[in-house]
């Protein structure tokens with residue numbers, strides 16, 4: 001297997017240097033050169049460069065960053081920039097690395113974005129439970145202010161911006177952009193209804209606001225230093241540059257890897273970078289993009305990590321969270337873990353989400369505790385269908401934010417693929433009449449049933 | 458011990474100054490109260506309400522939404538074991554079971570000596586290092602039963618005091634953000650803030666060029 005040698009756009013510095021978080025190391029390794037390059041362009045030109053690079057947002061939804069910046073209505077001031085460092089989607093581990101180990105790169109990205117958008121102030125919202133990241137970002141901001149990169153008249157120009165470090169207090173839902181804004185206003189972190197509260201139109205303090213992910217920001221210094229073409233030359237289709245993927249679970253070498261976006265396959269990552277399945281066991285399933293994504297199986301291994309290809313196959317790349325499960329995995333319990341997460345983290349505003357996820361968890365608990373009835377399976381799917389009608393992909397939305405409709409995928413995956421695992425708990429066969437429609441919700445293909453995983457291409 | 462002490466009140470005022478609207482500082486201020494007392498007291502919430510200019514009920518409303526804020530005393534060390542998907546399939550339940558046995562308490566309670574409170578937590582963004590846990594939000598990776606026992610012994614002996622401050626402290630003081638008065642741009646621009654100067658300069662330059670060409 002050959003993985004293309006590509007520049008490490010966001011992890012190059014931290015991979016090479018243990019002190020990448022200090023301003024001395026940062027300045028000695030191209031630090032703040034992207035900002036200098038940006039200040040030599042007009043704000044509109046910088047936005048154009050980011051558009052031409054085709055940088056997709058790295059927070060989960062994959063929206064093109066430059067295009068998003070352009071959505072702020074003209075002549076409505078002030079505008080704000082809010083950076084989402086709330087990383088808490090199960091399986092996701094990438095933003096924390098960037099914040100802890102190369103904080104100046106995130107800060108430089110913020111400075112570039114705020115210059116292009118024309119922001120009055122920027123806020124860096126870090127998840128509450130990340131004490132080291134708080135210290136690293138706080139110290140880095142102090143260094144950057146002292147050196148003249150942040151604050152008034154940056155590098156002697158008329159560009160001025162403050163970056164306020166802000167931190168949360170434990171609530172997954174605050175990662176959703178409108179909930180993030182509520183939380184930053186000092187409120188309970190509950191999502192707002194869109195429309196009218198699209199952040200670009202009515203965001204923080206009801207002013208135009210851009211919400212971007214930490215990894216999205218971390219790409220900007222490199223793009224400004226090396227140009228849009230160099231970035232666009234990497235990757236394929238809509239997925240350009242590199243991306244961070246956290247591969248966890250039953251692989252020999254779990255880890256976070258920066259690989260070329262759009263062309264690297266799941267097999268490259270799982271069997272190449274991560275050394276294959278522990279104990280050379282067979283692969284049972286893998287989660288391609290976080291807790292909300294329908295599961296993938298052996299037949300999906302050769303799909304590229306490309307937004308559209310994965311979407312067409314019925315799932316999503318989401319936040320770059322790949323969780324690998326070997327043949328020994330109790331997938332019913334794994335699914336319960338995911339459902340429990342959504343039940344726990346529902347903010348409670350919408351009935352299908354609040355009640356539905358709670359009922360899903362209760363039914364699964366009952367089944368796992370040996371008290372399930374065969375008709376519980378239909379009940380479980382009926383609840384799924386109520387949360388998100390037709391159990392399809394992408395899920396139909398019935399709620400204020402997408403959290404509720406993100407709960408059914410894991411259950412739908414397991415019921416379609418591994419019905420016998422439920423039967424083992426139930427001690428009986430069951431019949432399901434509620435249809436499951438997502439393209440990745442497939443029974444085991446007869447042909448691949450005997451093909452062992454791990455054949456290298 | 459209850460209202461913010463003078464040093465923390467000073468810090469609270471500084472934090473409020475980081476935002477265009479004071480209420481935005483609520484969560485950082487609640488953290489400050491928890492850092493001072495180990496949990497969030499009623500008196501601290503009243504004080505925060507005064508500082509921010511909202512009612513105590515609003516402070517309570519925000520406080521109770523967030524998992525990290527404790528309304529009652531907890532142990533000096535809060536041990537959160539991750540039960541997220543990656544940790545679950547890598548042995549989190551077994552680790553939690555061991556922790557309960559080793560400490561002689563159930564999840565959700567505190568050891569009789571007040572040292573350790575044990576909790577389950579959702580994904581901690583360290584999934585490749587499963588199973589993992591946090592002690593006062595400092596990580597321990599790929600934790601075995603023996604690792605856990607060693608950690609508890611170290612916490613009890615004070616061997617980790619330098620690395621892990623008591624519950625409530627996140628960033629330690631030297632690493633907090635302080636915007637220097639002479640460098641900062643100033644908060645706000647809520648009302649009447651116009652087009653930023655650098656945007657205006659480039660727009661006017663583009664318009665001038667457009668009208669001459």
Ligand SMILES: Cc1cc2nc3c(=O)[nH]c(=O)nc-3n(C[C@H](O)[C@H](O)[C@H](O)COP(=O)(O)O)c2cc1C
Pocket residue numbers: 056057058059060061062063065068084085086087088089172173174175176177178211212213214216401402403
């Ligand atoms: C329930 C939920 C949780 C989310 N959590 C996060 C998160 O932790 N971090 C993040 O960057 N985006 C998260 N998002 C996506 C944000 O709403 C938003 O799309 C993103 O921050 C935009 O940044 P980007 O365009 O740079 O990707 C979440 C979305 C939802 C619906």
Ligand code: SF4
Pocket residue numbers: 173190191345346347348349350351353354399400401402403404405
């Ligand atoms: S879908 Fe769930 S988390 Fe999202 S707003 Fe509704 S209740 Fe809250």
Ligand code: FES
Pocket residue numbers: 090091092539540541542543544545579580581582583584585587589
């Ligand atoms: S699942 Fe435990 S850290 Fe992510």
